Structures are given as C-alpha cells and as structure tokens.
Amino acid sequence: MSFVKFNDDNQIINFVRDHSDLFSCHSELAVEEISDGNLNYVYRVSDASGNSLIVKQAPPYIRIIGDDWPLTQDRIRIEQQSLQLTAQHCPQVVPEVYHYDSEHCVILMQDIGDHDNLRQLLIDRTELPLLAQQLGNYLAQMMFRSSSMAMESTAHKALVKTSQNPELCKISEEVYFWDPFCDHERNDVNPLLKDEAQSVWNNSELKCEVAKLKRRFMSDTEAMIHGDLHSGSVFATTDSCKIIDPEFSFCGPIGFDIGVLFANFLLNYAGQQNLPGDRCERMTYQGWLLQTLSDIWQQFSTHFASLMQTETLDPSLSEPGYQQWYLQQIWQDSLGYAGVEMTRRTIGIAHVADIMNIEDPELRADSERLSLQIANMLILQRNTLSTPKQLDDAINQLRT
Amino acid sequence: MSFVKFNDDNQIINFVRDHSDLFSCHSELAVEEISDGNLNYVYRVSDASGNSLIVKQAPPYIRIIGDDWPLTQDRIRIEQQSLQLTAQHCPQVVPEVYHYDSEHCVILMQDIGDHDNLRQLLIDRTELPLLAQQLGNYLAQMMFRSSSMAMESTAHKALVKTSQNPELCKISEEVYFWDPFCDHERNDVNPLLKDEAQSVWNNSELKCEVAKLKRRFMSDTEAMIHGDLHSGSVFATTDSCKIIDPEFSFCGPIGFDIGVLFANFLLNYAGQQNLPGDRCERMTYQGWLLQTLSDIWQQFSTHFASLMQTETLDPSLSEPGYQQWYLQQIWQDSLGYAGVEMTRRTIGIAHVADIMNIEDPELRADSERLSLQIANMLILQRNTLSTPKQLDDAINQLRT
Numbered sequence: 043m044s045f046v047k048f049n050d051d052n053q054i055i056n057f058v059r060d061h062s063d064l065f066s067c068h069s070e071l072a073v074e075e076i077s078d079g080n081l082n083y084v085y086r087v088s089d090a091s092g093n094s095l096i097v098k099q100a101p102p103y104i105r106i107i108g109d110d111w112p113l114t115q116d117r118i119r120i121e122q123q124s125l126q127l128t129a130q131h132c133p134q135v136v137p138e139v140y141h142y143d144s145e146h147c148v149i150l151m152q153d154i155g156d157h158d159n160l161r162q163l164l165i166d167r168t169e170l171p172l173l174a175q176q177l178g179n180y181l182a183q184m185m186f187r188s189s190s191m192a193m194e195s196t197a198h199k200a201l202v203k204t205s206q207n208p209e210l211c212k213i214s215e216e217v218y219f220w221d222p223f224c225d226h227e228r229n230d231v232n233p234l235l236k237d238e239a240q241s242v243w244n245n246s247e248l249k250c251e252v253a254k255l256k257r258r259f260m261s262d263t264e265a266m267i268h269g270d271l272h273s274g275s276v277f278a279t280t281d282s283c284k285i286i287d288p289e290f291s292f293c294g295p296i297g298f299d300i301g302v303l304f305a306n307f308l309l310n311y312a313g314q315q316n317l318p319g320d321r322c323e324r325m326t327y328q329g330w331l332l333q334t335l336s337d338i339w340q341q342f343s344t345h346f347a348s349l350m351q352t353e354t355l356d357p358s359l360s361e362p363g364y365q366q367w368y369l370q371q372i373w374q375d376s377l378g379y380a381g382v383e384m385t386r387r388t389i390g391i392a393h394v395a396d397i398m399n400i401e402d403p404e405l406r407a408d409s410e411r412l413s414l415q416i417a418n419m420l421i422l423q424r425n426t427l428s429t430p431k432q433l434d435d436a437i438n439q440l441r442t
Numbered sequence: 443m444s445f446v447k448f449n450d451d452n453q454i455i456n457f458v459r460d461h462s463d464l465f466s467c468h469s470e471l472a473v474e475e476i477s478d479g480n481l482n483y484v485y486r487v488s489d490a491s492g493n494s495l496i497v498k499q500a501p502p503y504i505r506i507i508g509d510d511w512p513l514t515q516d517r518i519r520i521e522q523q524s525l526q527l528t529a530q531h532c533p534q535v536v537p538e539v540y541h542y543d544s545e546h547c548v549i550l551m552q553d554i555g556d557h558d559n560l561r562q563l564l565i566d567r568t569e570l571p572l573l574a575q576q577l578g579n580y581l582a583q584m585m586f587r588s589s590s591m592a593m594e595s596t597a598h599k600a601l602v603k604t605s606q607n608p609e610l611c612k613i614s615e616e617v618y619f620w621d622p623f624c625d626h627e628r629n630d631v632n633p634l635l636k637d638e639a640q641s642v643w644n645n646s647e648l649k650c651e652v653a654k655l656k657r658r659f660m661s662d663t664e665a666m667i668h669g670d671l672h673s674g675s676v677f678a679t680t681d682s683c684k685i686i687d688p689e690f691s692f693c694g695p696i697g698f699d700i701g702v703l704f705a706n707f708l709l710n711y712a713g714q715q716n717l718p719g720d721r722c723e724r725m726t727y728q729g730w731l732l733q734t735l736s737d738i739w740q741q742f743s744t745h746f747a748s749l750m751q752t753e754t755l756d757p758s759l760s761e762p763g764y765q766q767w768y769l770q771q772i773w774q775d776s777l778g779y780a781g782v783e784m785t786r787r788t789i790g791i792a793h794v795a796d797i798m799n800i801e802d803p804e805l806r807a808d809s810e811r812l813s814l815q816i817a818n819m820l821i822l823q824r825n826t827l828s829t830p831k832q833l834d835d836a837i838n839q840l841r842t
Contacts (some may be wrong), residue, residue: 190660195615196608198660208596215595217740220758248761257759257768260590260598261664264657337616359657363650368657 045115046146048083049091054097058087061141065089079274079287080106081113086153094153095140100289101147114209115147117289121275122149123205124288127266128180131187135180135285154284157277164273164310165317165396167327174334176283177276177303178341185296188266191359202263207292214269214290215375218382219256222390223249231389234407237413253423255378256304258285263293271299272383272394273306297375299334300342304376305383305417307331311437312384312413313396332437336430339376343369374424377433381420388413400439415440445502445515446546448483454497458487460542462550465489479674479687480506486553494539494553500689514609515547517689522549522607524688527666528580531587532556535580535685564673564710565717565796567727569794574734576683577676577703578741585696586749588666591759602663607692611660614669614690618782619656622790623649631789634807638814639789651821655778661833663693671699672783672794673706695776700742704776705817706784706794707731708837712784712813713796715841716805732837736830739776743769762794774824777833781820788813815840 051073058064058071065071069089076096077084081104088094102119104111105394122142129136137152141318190198221228224243231239242248268275269290277284311331314324347365356358387394388410397413400406415439419427427433448454452610458471465471467731469489476496477484481598488494500518504511529536563570590598598805621628622641631639642648668675669690677684677693711731714724747765754760787794788810797813798804816837820827827833 195660197614199606199608199611203606206599208599211599212595220756223758244762246763248760249758250767253759253761253764254767257664260595262661263663264661315761356620358623358649359653361646361650361653363646364653367650367654 069310096151096153098149119208121289124291132180132183151414161273174337181342182345185265191354202293204356205292210290222386228391258295262295265296267294267299269304297372298379300376301379302383306378307335310396312409316400316409332434377420377424381417384417496551496553498549518547520607521689524691532580532583552721560676574737581742582745585665591754602693602756605692610690619747622786623737658695662695665696667694667699671702697772698779700776702783704780707735710796712809716800716809732834777824781817784817822837
C-alpha cells in the first residue's frame, strides 16, 4: 500500500468535501496546519461560518524527523479504534470521529479548538473544579469496560489482538524504562543535574523496581489503555474535558495511564516551585494539584469498585476481597509508573514545559531535583504509600 | 473450509504414504486407533519391520462428545506451533513433527510408544532418577526462550498473537478457576466429600486468592506455556522424557505449567496414602515425589537464573535483584496454580487415576481430603511457603 500524502491545501479540501458533509458545497474552506505532536500531520479545515474539523494524517515516518525514522502507519488505525471504543463507553471525553480512511491514513474528527491544553492550563495555574471527576470517571469506565471483567473472555482476547501496537510499545519500552535509567545517548540532562542523574543510573534497587514495572508493561493485557496520557493529551474548559492522541493505545496495565496522568500533575507541582509568579499563589496551586490527584483516585476507585461489584460478567471475579486487592494493585502500579514518567521527563529525551519554562538553570535544576526525589519515592515506596493522604504527606515532607 | 475426517484405515494409510517417506512403498501398513485424550483422533500406523508413526487429527468438535460440543480446529495449528518451538529450544523432549496438514487438521509425528505415561509410572511407584533434571531444564529453556527477555519485544508480541488460543483458554478458565470453587453442575464430588467441597465453595478468602490467580492466567502473556502439563501429558523411560499434547498452549504465566506439574506429583502423593500396596513402600515413594518436586524447582530455577544472567537481550531486565524477585514470583504462582489444579482434579470435572484407582470410597475420600488440604494450603500460603523445604515440612505436617 503506497502512502498518499496531501501535497497542498486543495487536496486536503477535496478529501474533506468527499468524506464529510459538514461544510456546504459553496462555502470557501481554509486550511491551517496545527501539527503539534511529533508524529503526525494535523490540519484544521474551516469555513467562514465557524464550522471546522480536524484532519489528522499519519505518514509512514515520524513527522518531525522524516523518512529517516520510519514508523508504522498502523498507529492511525489504533488511534481510531481507541477513539471509537472510548466514544462507546465515555463519549463526552473524545472528539467525534467523522471518518476514518485507512488508505490515506487519515482521521477526520471534531475540532475541539474551544478547549485548552491541560499542560498550559496547569502552567497558568488554572483551577478546574470538574476535572478530577471527569478524568476519574473516564479512567474507570474505559479500564473496566475494556477488561476481561466486563468483556467475554474470547472477545477480550480479540481486543488484545486488534489493539496490539508493537512498534509504538517498543518506543515506550525504551523511552520510559530504559534510557532514563542508564547513561543513554538519547538522554537530555541539565548539566547541573549530572550527579542526581548519575545516582539514578547507579541505583540498583531503583532499577530493579523499574524492571518489575517494565515486565508488567510488556506482558499484562488487563485493559485497553491510552498509552500516552500526559497533560498534553488532555484538553479542557471549565465544563468539559477531552482526551486525544491515543495512538500509543494497547491492552496493558491500568496503572500505566493513571500513573502517567499523576506524574504530569506532579511534574507541574515540581515546576510551580520555581515558575515565575507570586509564591503564595504557586503554593496554593501546588495544594490544588495534590488535591486533584487525590480526587482523581477517589473518583476512579469508587466508580471502578462499583462497576466491579455490579457489572463483572464472571462471577468468579466478583469476590469483595478481590475488589479491594485489585484496586490496591492499581494504586501501587500507578505510583510506580508515575515515578517512571517523572524520571523520563526530567532526565530522559522528552522534557515538559512545566519545568523547561523555568529560565534560570539553577532554579530549573531545583525543580528537576524535586521531581527526581518524588519519582524515586514513588518507585521505591509504592507498596507502603497506600493512600493519597500518605502520598501527600510524603510529598509535602520532601519539600520542607 | 470443510473438514475431511478419515473414514477408514485406507484413507489414513494413503495420507501417510503421501506425506511421509518413513515406510517403503511395498510394505504393508497397519492402523491402530489409540485415541486416549478427550479431544482428538490418534492413530498409530506401523509396518512389519517395526517402523511406526502417529497420526493425530483434530475434528471440529470434542471427540468423546461429538458434534454437540464444537471446538475450534485451530488447536491443531497451536499444537504444531508449540511442538515446533519446543523442538527448536529443547528438541529431546518432544516427538518430532514429520508433517503438518492444515486442511486435514493432521499432524504426523514420531511414535514415542517406547515411553510410558508418567501418570501410570507414578501410580506404579516408579522412581525416575533423571526426570527432575529433564523437566526442570525443559521448563527453564522453554519459558525463558519464549519470553520477552530472550525475544525482541516485537517478535514476542507476534508470538503472543499467533499463539492466542481463546477457545481452549476459555475451557481452562472455567474448569480450573470457576467450576471447582462453586457448586457447579459440571463438578463430580465423592458423596463422602460433600462437606469439604462445601467448605471450599464457602471460603471467601480462598476464592479471592483464586480470582487473583485467574486474573493473571487471563492477562499475563509472559511466556509460551504448554497449558495442560499434567502427568498424562508426559511420557518417560529411565533415560528419556517426552512432553506431548500442547493444544492448550498460549502465552501465559510461567507458574501455571510448573504448578500443574507440581499438582500432579502431589495428587499422586495423596493417592499413595491409600493406593494398594506395602505401606512402607508407599511412604518411601511419597518421599521421592516431594524430593522430585523440589529437584524440579531446583533445576528449573538454577537454569532459568543462569539464562536470565547471561542471555537477557534487554539490559534493563538484567538487574540481579530482579532475577531473585522474578523467580520468587514464579514460585508463588506455581504453588497457587498447583492448588487450583489439585482442587479441580479432586472435586471438579476431571479426576485423576492416581486417586480414582482407590476402590474403597472411604479410603478414596481420605486421599481426596488430603488433596484438598494440600490444595488449600498451597493457595492460601503461597506467599509464605518460600522454599521447597518449607513446602515439604508443611505437607508432612498435614499428614501427621
């Protein structure tokens, strides 16, 4: 199958007119490239009346690198499969898919341009009172519905098969679990943080715990996860929350999504220590971040437990003690994966604006140090920090 | 694809002549049906010079039931895939596959008729001094080589996909983890054991532990396992050991194979308590059974640890502390799955001759009680019985 890349705006417009009836045929359409992530081409197509949609196209390579780094286009099939499954169980949190074209490797989808990126909202210290509830419910619904508790065993295995995503999983296996825990050439370490990075690379106990988390990431197929649920994949308004870009989706450990999400609140927490602005306001916001993390867990675990209680198809998986144990496992996994995500975002290849926006290298190093400290604690103490309260206390203690 | 069942000996002989050159074209061939398991047709084809081979054909149903219980013929593809992979890594323990025919759902393979079935050998109290070493090495080789430690991540995921075996896994999910732990109509309970069975069905703690084991069985894809490694799947002579019938094979938890194998030694142990014969001889054999179980673990764990140390492709999975933790996990899983197998073989649908050969119902119930006691202990105490020595002591204590 040869790939047909759009060469100009007209091709995009023609494609959109052929596959969507959003626009009247006489309206003039404008195309704006808004590619933001690393992998794909993304365009907004709009008319003068305010109608618009998004065109996402996956080339057979990594967009920002080009032909030199080929990457499977199967990722766009995975993305639309994940968006469709989410639309079934939790329609309010995903952009609607208008059309999927496997030949052009294109998804036409709803424009969520009225939402802001959560990473920027956190950097700007925006409090979003409904966010924890929205994210907690989304996580509970999607994780439960795509697990073998809610699906017939054979249907779940079929989902495991169609959502296999080996090439993108391999990227995650490397950038989360390998690079940041050794002196890898792909790492990007603040020169002021060399000693701390070296400590990570020399810490056998830490690396052993990361290997346990990696083993589970590679072999546990419990539910269909998003696979890249950092704050850049979440868009929000005061009322609404949308999750995009599930091209890393596969059947994996539930705690991975929750952990990556937690980590991005905690990376912002570490950033707020030294971002510009009023100190008191920054500290208040740090409190909101920890509270929101705790509320997400509260919402997720309550909702998930209730689904386990009332909707588990398999009676042998509905023992009450099992629920409690299972949620505790997810919590522990979540802390572990949060620690891994924080480490890779601090000394690995892909840093976050929450910390990189701190211009002074010394101050940035201070936030990076705090991030690594929290990360170490999460990975090493995930089995003893058994509630959000204990986690809060431990984080607050690190800061003092 | 319509299934072509062999209707008479001539069809079998013609098929064999077409697909194997074992026999000279002038030799007269005899066909003997030796179907023994529940699922398939098995024939031995031989000539007067002592040459022979086995023809195994999988009909689109369960052989002993017929059309009423359809079953995927994909199981014969799975079986030959598993035999071929085992032949790559551990050729001495599998019959050689001469030919696989996907249209007829037939495997032609080496006749291992000079070997005896291990279940019968155990019932006859045969000591096999090389068995532990052979089984331990086989388990270590196969589990390590088919895991993501020895395979590239993407190749391992491809193996997970091609070895998906949803229909047969579903049977296992039901007969191991569901039926025996509730008052299921498929169960077959000795009337003298009603109270003990009821205690199992009422034991929430036990059922919760079984749910944890079931979860792992359903979602962990760590290595390609045999999936049905009871003593009826093992054939042995004093020198040699062959493993057959891997139609339940899939990528699942390593501890499942080891546990099922352990269980079949312990079921025989429970049987020896009341099988006919000299008491002293039976007790000595019980000692040999426990020693052999311990030796299998010793052999497996030493070999597996050495493979982890020297041949793990992924450096982030080669931390020494991780090896120790990983083996401990496999040990704990093995005890748990052993307990599940013993329970299902005692009060579930498929009993074992090691106990059923005890004619007196009271004596049989005594062995069944011992089996259930060991099973309960294995499931509930798998995290504290941390060595074969502790396991032996705990079993010996149950008997006194």
